[in-house]
Amino acid sequence: MLHSNLSVNNKGNLCICGADCVELAKEFGTPLYVLDENYIRDRCHEYTESFKRYLPTGSMPLYASKALCIKAIYPILLEEDFGADVVSSGELYTALAAGFPAERVFFHGDNKLPEELDYAISKGVGCIVADNIDELKIIDMLASRHNVRQRVLLRLTPGIDPHTFDAVNTGTLNCQFGVAIESGQAEVFVAEALKCKNIDVLGFHCHIGSQIFSPEPFTMALDIMLDFMVRIRESMGYTASILNLGGGYGIRYTEADPIMDIYGCIEKTGEHLKMLCDRFDYPLPAIFKEPGRSIVADAGLTLYTAGYIKKVSDNTNFIIVDGGMADNPRYVLYASPYTIINVSRCEEKADQVYTIAGRSCETGDLIQENVPLPETRSGDLLAVLSTGAYNYSMSSNYNRFPKPPMIMLKDGRARVVVKKETFEDLIRNDL
Numbered sequence: 397m398l399h400s401n402l403s404v405n406n407k408g409n410l411c412i413c414g415a416d417c418v419e420l421a422k423e424f425g426t427p428l429y430v431l432d433e434n435y436i437r438d439r440c441h442e443y444t445e446s447f448k449r450y451l452p453t454g455s456m457p458l459y460a461s462k463a464l465c466i467k468a469i470y471p472i473l474l475e476e477d478f479g480a481d482v483v484s485s486g487e488l489y490t491a492l493a494a495g496f497p498a499e500r501v502f503f504h505g506d507n508k509l510p511e512e513l514d515y516a517i518s519k520g521v522g523c524i525v526a527d528n529i530d531e532l533k534i535i536d537m538l539a540s541r542h543n544v545r546q547r548v549l550l551r552l553t554p555g556i557d558p559h560t561f562d563a564v565n566t567g568t569l570n571c572q573f574g575v576a577i578e579s580g581q582a583e584v585f586v587a588e589a590l591k592c593k594n595i596d597v598l599g600f601h602c603h604i605g606s607q608i609f610s611p612e613p614f615t616m617a618l619d620i621m622l623d624f625m626v627r628i629r630e631s632m633g634y635t636a637s638i639l640n641l642g643g644g645y646g647i648r649y650t651e652a653d654p655i656m657d658i659y660g661c662i663e664k665t666g667e668h669l670k671m672l673c674d675r676f677d678y679p680l681p682a683i684f685k686e687p688g689r690s691i692v693a694d695a696g697l698t699l700y701t702a703g704y705i706k707k708v709s710d711n712t713n714f715i716i717v718d719g720g721m722a723d724n725p726r727y728v729l730y731a732s733p734y735t736i737i738n739v740s741r742c743e744e745k746a747d748q749v750y751t752i753a754g755r756s757c758e759t760g761d762l763i764q765e766n767v768p769l770p771e772t773r774s775g776d777l778l779a780v781l782s783t784g785a786y787n788y789s790m791s792s793n794y795n796r797f798p799k800p801p802m803i804m805l806k807d808g809r810a811r812v813v814v815k816k817e818t819f820e821d822l823i824r825n826d827l
């Protein structure tokens with residue numbers, strides 16, 4: 397099976413975290429987002445353990461809330477010793493509403509609105525990742541108004557292409573996030589930040605992209621960031637105490653994806669950091685990382701019921717499911733690959749090829765093409781694997797489909813963590 401929390405029981409049904417997906421669909425209906433809490437905790441543990449082993453004291457993993465921002469995730473993060481990054485006051489509000497301490501939150505965004513910054517500072521957010529000079533000035537002014545010294549990291553772009561797909565590639569020069577090192581603008585950014593009276597500059601941040609499987613792009617980022625930090629120390633006498641390397645570790649959507657070795661990657665990052673710091677006689681900064689996808693993606697799957705099966709040509713045989721781009725827009729947006737399983741026919745030979753379509757009024761509404769499956773009938777259950785990250789968080793009400801519910805499994809037992817939307821929810825804000 398693609399992930400270690402998946403199995404097939406003696407009825408031949410797919411199970412996640414020991415729970416039979418047929419039973420889950422019976423109890424909660426479809427479409428259904430399913431999450432495995434044990435698996436999430438295991439992933440968190442890999443980060444906290446490898447951080448303890450290989451990174452300098454004070455280093456901390458932060459969960460990138462954008463991957464899946466629901467109240468139920470925050471108590472888990474807190475128990476697992478994680479911080480969190482948020483990219484909007486909506487994400488911050490969710491974290492705080494779940495009782496997550498503001499001081500463990502890092503606030504990101506390339507255009508945080510002044511009222512969002514005001515909200516974050518008034519709530520005592522631990523650190524703001526400043527995106528540009530104009531924003532720094534607003535943070536400085538608001539911090540003075542609230543009579544605090546606001547801690548910030550400065551977001552830089554190191555100019556690295558981690559060979560990932562363009563839409564989620566954020567480390568190169570021509571991107572709207574942060575300030576580029578290559579263009580010389582980053583030096584001005586630091587100089588301006590150090591002048592701000594109500595700002596404490598803790599260090600630097602960079603995020604180079606997503607779905608990265610090897611340590612090299614991160615060690616390259618370290619080379620560039622350390623070189624910059626050394627130059628800044630020489631020219632401005634400023635030494636950073638934190639270096640945040642962003643998120644980006646990959647997960648397996650299909651068997652073709654490698655297995656991510658988090659321990660190995662963090663070990664390489666730690667070794668490389670020590671080597672560079674020794675070479676430049678730079679005090680070891682605490683390393684922060686912001687994994688999102690690698691915490692929740694493969695802890696999740698989505699269950700659908702097959703509706704009509706339509707063979708429209710020799711090459712195209714559609715299975716139209718009871719969800720689609722509204723609950724998972726990632727194939728439409730990125731042609732993202734997925735593994736799809738016929739839940740009650742796991743052990744039958746996958747000798748048919750299907751296109752899995754959604755039920756939105758949109759020709760492009762596909763979940764996946766060329767999917768090998770056993771002969772599938774209307775009423776069969778399909779599981780789309782690895783949908784824990786960026787599915788619910790990017791879902792919409794297109795065609796006024798209510799969003800599906802989400803359940804969380806712990807030791808095989810399910811609880812609802814997001815209720816199914818109702819028609820009443822859909823018209824709540826309509827006047």
Ligand code: LLP
Pocket residue numbers: 460463481504564566603605606607642643644645686687688689690726730785786790
């Ligand atoms: N930190 C920053 C500053 C980020 O921009 C991101 C993701 C992360 C952390 C988390 O990266 P992760 O560990 O999840 O790869 N919607 C796209 C993904 C966009 C990611 C944007 N930034 C998708 O569905 O694949």
